Amino acid sequence: PPGKKVLIVYAHQEPKSLNGSLKRVAVEELSKQGCSVTVSDLYAMQFEPRATRNDIVGCLHNSEEFNYGMETWEAYKRGGLSSDLLEEQKKVQEADLLIFQFPLYWFSMPAIMKGWMDRVLVQGFAHEFPNCYDSGLLQNKLALFSFTTGGSREMYAKGGISGDIRYLLWPMQHGIMHFCGVKVLAPHICFAPEYVSEEKRKEMLVTWAQRLKTLWKEEPIDCSPEWYFK
Amino acid sequence: PPGKKVLIVYAHQEPKSLNGSLKRVAVEELSKQGCSVTVSDLYAMQFEPRATRNDIVGCLHNSEEFNYGMETWEAYKRGGLSSDLLEEQKKVQEADLLIFQFPLYWFSMPAIMKGWMDRVLVQGFAHEFPNCYDSGLLQNKLALFSFTTGGSREMYAKGGISGDIRYLLWPMQHGIMHFCGVKVLAPHICFAPEYVSEEKRKEMLVTWAQRLKTLWKEEPIDCSPEWYFK
Numbered sequence: 001p002p003g004k005k006v007l008i009v010y011a012h013q014e015p016k017s018l019n020g021s022l023k024r025v026a027v028e029e030l031s032k033q034g035c036s037v038t039v040s041d042l043y044a045m046q047f048e049p050r051a052t053r054n055d056i057v058g059c060l061h062n063s064e065e066f067n068y069g070m071e072t073w074e075a076y077k078r079g080g081l082s083s084d085l086l087e088e089q090k091k092v093q094e095a096d097l098l099i100f101q102f103p104l105y106w107f108s109m110p111a112i113m114k115g116w117m118d119r120v121l122v123q124g125f126a127h128e129f130p131n132c133y134d135s136g137l138l139q140n141k142l143a144l145f146s147f148t149t150g151g152s153r154e155m156y157a158k159g160g161i162s163g164d165i166r167y168l169l170w171p172m173q174h175g176i177m178h179f180c181g182v183k184v185l186a187p188h189i190c191f192a193p194e195y196v197s198e199e200k201r202k203e204m205l206v207t208w209a210q211r212l213k214t215l216w217k218e219e220p221i222d223c224s225p226e227w228y229f230k
Numbered sequence: 231p232p233g234k235k236v237l238i239v240y241a242h243q244e245p246k247s248l249n250g251s252l253k254r255v256a257v258e259e260l261s262k263q264g265c266s267v268t269v270s271d272l273y274a275m276q277f278e279p280r281a282t283r284n285d286i287v288g289c290l291h292n293s294e295e296f297n298y299g300m301e302t303w304e305a306y307k308r309g310g311l312s313s314d315l316l317e318e319q320k321k322v323q324e325a326d327l328l329i330f331q332f333p334l335y336w337f338s339m340p341a342i343m344k345g346w347m348d349r350v351l352v353q354g355f356a357h358e359f360p361n362c363y364d365s366g367l368l369q370n371k372l373a374l375f376s377f378t379t380g381g382s383r384e385m386y387a388k389g390g391i392s393g394d395i396r397y398l399l400w401p402m403q404h405g406i407m408h409f410c411g412v413k414v415l416a417p418h419i420c421f422a423p424e425y426v427s428e429e430k431r432k433e434m435l436v437t438w439a440q441r442l443k444t445l446w447k448e449e450p451i452d453c454s455p456e457w458y459f460k
Contacts, residue, residue: 013282014296049279049341052243066244067424069380105348107405108338111279115341133391150299161363163455168401175337175398194297225393229459 001216002034007095011042011102011113018148018193018201023101025205026146029212038091042112048084049115055082069123076124088120097215098143098182100172104150107168117176126180136181142220143177145169146188146208153191165189166228174223183220231446232264237325241272241332241343248378248423248431253331255435256376259442268321272342278314279345285312299353306354318350327445328373328412330402334380337398347406356410366411372450373407375399376418376438383421395419396458404453413450 008026012019023039030037040047051068053060060066061074075081081089092098102109109117121127127136149156149165156165165187173184188211190204221227238256242249253269260267270277281298283290290296291304305311311319322328332339339347351357357366379386379395386395395417403414418441420434451457 013298016295017297043280043282046280049345050273050276051335051340051342052273065246067247068243105281106344106351106409107401108344110281111341111345111348112281114336114338114344115279118335118341121336163400163404167397167455167459168405170393171337171398171401174393179336225397229397 004030004033004035004096004216005094006030006035006037006097006099007091008037008039008099008101009042009113009116010039011100011110013043017103018190018204019101019103021205022146022148022190022208025209026099026101026212029209033213038095040088040091040116042116047112047116049112049118051115051118055085055119056080057082072119073123073128076122081122085119085122088116089125092120092126092138092141096141098141098177099146100143101146103148104168107162109147109172121176121180132179132181134181136179139181141182142185143173143182144185144188144215145172148190148193150194151192152195156191170228173221174228178223184223185215185218186221234260234263234265234326234446235324236260236265236267236327236329237321238267238269238329238331239272239343239346240269241330241340243273247333248420248434249331249333251435252376252378252420252438255439256329256331256442259439263443268325270318270321270346272346277342277346279342279348281345281348285315285349286310287312302349303353303358306352311352315349315352318346319355322350322356322368322371326371328371328407329376330373331376333378334398337392339377339402351406351410362409362411364411366409369411371412372415373403373412374415374418374445375402378420378423380424381422382425386421400458403451404458408453414453415445415448416451 008023010023014020027037027039053066056071056075057080060071072081102113126138131137151162154160155162158164169187177184188208193201193204238253240253244250257267257269283296286301286305287310290301302311330343332343356368361367381392384390385392388394399417407414418438423431423434
């Protein structure tokens with residue numbers, strides 16, 4: 001709906017890929033609804049995935065023994081995080097909805113996107129013990145993981161060789177987003193697009209556009225172990 | 231035992247950290263046993279986590295539309311992967327045991343280590359459909375995930391707020407190592423070292439050294455959904 005803000009965190013090297021098209025469809029459809037859409041195109045930005053001392057501007061809190069979690073927490077509080085992190089945090093802060101668009105790499109997100117999680121969602125900004133899970137600091141936001149797989153729907157079925165696809169959603173949806181207080185919408189999964197016809201791939205884009213039309217009426221999932229492992 | 235080769239893939243920024251000490255203890259104990267130990271110290275190497283066109287030397291198979299999985303597969307077959315990947319693959323090829331030593335970041339490994347998985351374990355080298363899982367290409371090797379957590383053992387208990395720690399091992403142990411045909415030893419987990427006494431942290435190092443003494447007699451886990459979600 002008009003006024004809603006969406007951040008799409010996008011990790012694919014090739015604009016012509018299905019992931020690229022899924023991202024474009026989301027920008028178009030959500031813009032058409034009157035949403036304001038921002039894209040973090042991680043490969044195009046050459047986003048840094050490594051969590052290092054460079055993320056802290058100026059002196060360290062404890063230069064004797066470098067502790068990334070502690071140093072970024074302290075740096076956040078004094079406004080001393082590197083500018084690329086501050087920019088991403090500003091986008092997250094403003095967003096009502098975060099969409100993560102990526103190809104599944106090794107049952108998870110590509111390293112460049114994992115680095116976005118590792119570096120952007122620092123303590124003080126996204127959580128601050130005991131403010132985690134339902135009391136995480138990014139409440140009143142929604143997240144949606146939208147991804148493509150190499151394996152087929154059958155491989156990712158319960159009893160399939162790769163196990164229920166929900167098993168691998170636990171670390172991303174519960175361990176990251178729920179931990180920060182973000183409510184999680186059902187994932188959007190395109191199974192094995194490389195092994196289907198061009199026609200089927202077009203259908204995948206139409207299905208995504210259709211879902212986005214009524215996305216704001218969706219209820220978040222119940223992000224408890226039962227959803228994943230029942 | 232003498233002659234066994236071990237690769238430790240290590241991801242911590244600080245040598246004085248508990249992860250640094252756990253790595254050192256493993257090098258010492260395994261060397262004492264007569265093993266030949268190699269360490270990939272990812273931060274010290276400034277290991278590149280991003281999967282990009284730079285991983286392929288020379289021309290692309292399809293320069294019209296970049297497909298990382300396909301390009302690295304083709305490059306592997308013609309010996310055209312970048313030299314940092316070839317070096318890591320050589321270490322993996324020679325190893326009988328892979329130890330991954332890291333602090334848990336967001337229910338998973340740090341991005342720099344995820345990038346090692348994304349970039350090193352390419353098709354053709356580690357798997358080649360349908361050679362995956364029990365027929366993966368890295369058979370006759372063992373892997374062990376050794377990591378520290380921020381959360382306590384209670385948080386990671388079944389019914390705890392973060393769920394059974396085994397839930398988050400699924401993508402790493404089954405989705406990556408088992409997929410490549412590697413047998414998985416029980417993980418080694420140091421819970422919340424930042425919140426215990428110096429004395430307790432020393433005990434953690436002793437416990438790890440003790441385990442390593444009889445490591446070669448251990449049986450791999452049964453890497454099926456039951457182990458993780460029963």
